Amino acid sequence: MRRTLANIYRLGVKELWGLWRDPAMLVLIVFMFGFSVYSAARAMPETLHRAPIAIVDEDASPLSLRIASAFYPPQFMPPAAVAQSEVDAGMDAGIYTFALIIPPGFQRDVLAGRAPALQLAVDATRMTQAFNGAGAIQQIVLTEVAAFVQRYRGTAAPAPVELVLRSRFNQTLDKGWFGTMTQLINHVTMVSILLCGAALIREREHGTIEHLLAMPVTPTEIMLAKVWSMGLVVLVAVAASLQGVIRGLVGVPVEGSVALFLLTTALHLFATTAMGIFMATVTRSMPQFALLIILVLLPLQMLSGGSTPRESMPELVRDLMLAAPTTHFTMAGQAILFRGAGLSVVWPQLAALGTIGAVFFAVALRRFRRTIGQMA
Template identity: 60%
Template sequence: MNDHNTHAAAHAPARRRGRSLVHNTWHLGIKEFHSLLGDWTMLFLIVFMFSVSVYADARAKPESLHRAAIAVVDEDRSQLSTRIVAALQPPQFIAPDLIELGEMDKGMDAGRHTFVLDIPPNFQRDVLAGRAPALQLNVDATRQSQAQTGTGYIQSIVNDEIRAFVLRYSTAAPQPVELVPRALFNPNLSQSWFAAVTSIINNITLLGILLTGAALIREREHGTIEHLLVMPVTPLEIMLSKVWAMGAVVLLASALSLQIVVKGMLGVAVPGSALLFAFGTLLYLFAATSIGIFMGTLARNMPQFGLMAILVLLPLQILSGALTPRESMPELVSTLMAFTPTTHYVSLAQGVLFRGAGLDVVWPQFLMVALIGGFFFTLAHTRLRHTIGKMQG
């Protein structure tokens, strides 16, 4: 009995410390919610980023080509040239303007036309005679995205119309190989599907870092951190409260954005498990909020934190694989980005949401996010303890 009492007494302080940790972390997290509710700027930023920003990113990046301005100089006035003009129609192009040869340069100089297609005289006759006549396509390359994509579209349209026209007069030789493309996960190759989900992923990174870092600096600027120092709370409890509170806000906002904006308003088909994505997001927010706290301990005020956030967020978003595949990056950059949680989170999020991957496929990414998150959490906790120690001293 005495041994049992001694054993129980030895474990009592540990249980009390555990209950104190949970109790203090919970109530400090509730304080973070109250503080956030009083910050109208941050509330507006959260709502805007997961609603208007996601919708705008999807619609501002339309399908590969949308309503491009085009004009045609039809010097042939034949059945074939008429078919080509008729094929250049919305939604890829605005209905073509039929202009004269002398108006071509004026229209390009004034910026009225991105493309001007010049069909030479006797074009149909030369095609049927097998002389391979040349068409001239003038492109306004200052409109870079439309110029590059539109050139391929126009070339494909012209070739298809010529092929269909010629087949009416001659029998084409059979092709030795027929290539049948099959588009998986995005059958219509809709860029807005990819842009909407990528916007949510980037906004999770942005707000996960900004909210926690800004919350810590706000307490330092308002003097509330000194109030916490005279209370029986530890740096670990202060840090855990910010991690779970701000992480819960971002997780809820991203889940609502995925269901209401992406699936509802944009009509994007998301075949993957929303629950698995939420679990991966929760794990990633553990890492992102830790990075935000670490940055908050380094910055002395909010403007300094904002400048630091630019230097951190831009590489994390641009080089993580969300916008450009890592395989196309320089090897050194790809290797360095493998040590950031964002790279692995983007990989698991795209695998789950785009390809419907299960945990058996994306578990390596989950593991890497957890390991890197643990490293940043330890680093942020050490730095926070050092900062608080200096303030107490």
């Protein structure tokens, strides 16, 4: 047993030195767990942030001025006062996403109860921002018109029912919180599969796998060395990203236990690193491995519940994805990081990750033995 552990340790150290001499992989790890995680919080396209808007005020009344002054950062840029003839040219050039046209006599018609119409031109090529912005502009205009007609904001008759909103786990409704943590969870799967698979393919291309076969080591020791070394690299990168990027740069408060999340990540890495080795034994070169990663990662990430709630998926898809480690890792990761869940809540996901990891490791080990047996 002592000799086996020593072999696994030394082979793992060899893998770490091999990764250290691969600058492309090091840059990829820093990029994925650094810039990519940060950009997910600061570049969420569905967030209405500094949207450019133009206002054509043909009424020039106190009500139209009040509406124009209601648009301000950070949701909108300060409105640009333009003429009717400048709207089409500005939207064609992509200068304005929205153009609100207030017709002449608008205030007079409102006070007379004639329900005048406003025109809102929207650049629909910016789909998400256009959808959210159109609703926000409609709400702003209706609110300002109602307040102007009532003369005072507090004179409206009380509603028969009052709905009190309590936002839990994300009190400011900042979508960047969700984006940055989801990006981190997704990158764990991709980077771990890539590192383990690339390590095996690199040894095959350089001919070092034949040298290992001539040494007194077993396929199990070789595979365990790759699993613990590459898993450790990803685990350290996750901890650094969680502390330095998510907490430090983005300022997202992590509700749950970081240690419990790292434990969950370690169990997930046990499955994904084995998956990477299995995929590397199926392919013969790095380009083939890269193509296979695309085919595997897309359904794993899209159907895991990170981007779309599992409840909105077909029942057959939900049942099939229970065999994927990403489903349980996403559920446990979101529960810990978003809602501060403890071990009593996420233990079913941890048990599922351990079971799936053991199955994946056994299947990958069998395939790995067969592959190196053919090489010998």
